[in-house]
Amino acid sequence: MESLHRNRTWDIVKLPKGKKVVRCKWVFKKKKGTPGVEEPKYKARLVAKGYSKILGVDFTDVFSPVVKHSSIRALLGIVAIHDLELEQLDVKTSLYDLKQSPRQWYKRFDSFMTSHDFKRSSFDSCVYFKKNNNGSFVYLLLYVDDMLTTAKDKGEIRKVKAQLSEEFEMKDLGPANKILGMDILKDRKANKLYLSQKGYIEKVLCRFNMQSANPVSTPLVAHFKLSAALSPQLMRLSTCHMFYTLVQWHLSCMLWFVHIQIYHMQSVPLADTWKIPFGRTRDGFIGYVDADFARDLDRRRFLTGYVFTIRSCAISWKATLQTTVTLSIPKAEYMAITKACKEAI
Structure with a gap:
């Protein structure tokens, strides 16, 4: 009071x-x-x-x-x-x-x-x-x-x-x-700083009774192509995955292609030690952007993906379906570049 x-x-x-x-x-x-x-x-x-x-x-x-x-x-x-x-x-x-x-x-x-x-x-x-x-x-x-x-x-x-x-x-x-919810770990002797979500991963695993699951390196074999019609709606698990991508940027792209199932969580125990490293390298500010070739089976839209780094430290990323169906790969890539340039500016 x-x-x-x-x-x-x-x-x-x-x-x-x-x-x-x-x-x-x-x-x-x-x-x-x-x-x-x-x-x-x-x-x-x-x-x-x-x-x-x-x-x-x-x-x-x-x-x-x-x-x-x-x-x-x-x-x-x-x-x-x-x-x-x-x-x-x-x-x-x-x-x-x-x-x-x-x-x-x-x-x-x-x-x-x-x-x-x-x-x-x-x-x-x-x-x-x-x-x-x-x-x-x-x-x-x-x-x-x-x-x-x-x-x-x-x-x-x-x-x-x-x-x-x-x-x-x-x-x-x-x-x-x-x-x-992100742990900040600093190693001044090595001039390194890490961002981790190990605690959050453990919490999600316990929530879905997966804390004792046997880890696997690949949650789904590469040749499988799934659509929304083949996957049940597990919104709670999807929400947890989306929050986890605050740290693990390479999962952002995977989430669009792998429709969420409980067994996909088996890849997470391997990931509980994944951390974003921040340190001193020679690279300056660099951005990467690309578009895939209509791998979304439900709407046939291209996927835009970009990541920006400062001295090799990933600071901004996104993987999202484009808002329209483009007629060619160059047009899809122009749309992806536009999205990335807006973020860079």
Whole structure:
């Protein structure tokens, strides 16, 4: 309750005539801690019953941006290449479940950052950066109320933390080791940084009782050609796979050609040690793009696939069916190039 008051979550006002009060309720949850930083604990959240609000009467605009996953990976690549410090913060309390809460929170945070000489990225509205007098940069990424900040000098990070703590009720999580379910592993001696989802993979395997499955190197033999008519709809498993592709970019293409079946999960136990490596190589910013030859049996559309790397670190990728049926391979490749160029810009 103290942090709710400190963050100025609400003001006491008279109820306008003809308006209804949005009531609150308590939500209790066990929160996983951060190894070496915070122990697991039980949390009580005071949330608003936002479902009682009416569009056009109680609220209008609700859109609020969140940082792109490619921005997170790009920042991690920069951290590994330049051996930067990387730390994590969290806003302690905000009022949950109001329809416009995320938007109002972002507007307040954006106003604070821009007033403290940070610039907002034109590519991603949740990426902020500031150039210091010595030419170095301080970066901050925002995902709702979770933040990653990085700089060459720890003193610059402490300065940012102090500024944020003066305005918001903050929790300092120390060196970053997890973001959005992805583990951040740093090996400073080898100048390497890894992004892994081993914990999430184990959780999904337990969910579908596959934790004791015998691993196989190939989930389906290459000559099989499946269509949607041959595969049952297993949306829950498909959703888990799509989240896993946040880290494993080479699975994005496979998911379009392999219609999801339970036995496909047998390839995952082999993948629980797969990690995206970020490190120092000679390559600069490179993009790869291609289109397949109408291998989608259901709609006969071409597949667009691209991946972008910074110093051989994959930071952005996508594999998706094209929106129209093209009449030739060159046209399909032009469409793929257009998609990739938009991402590159």
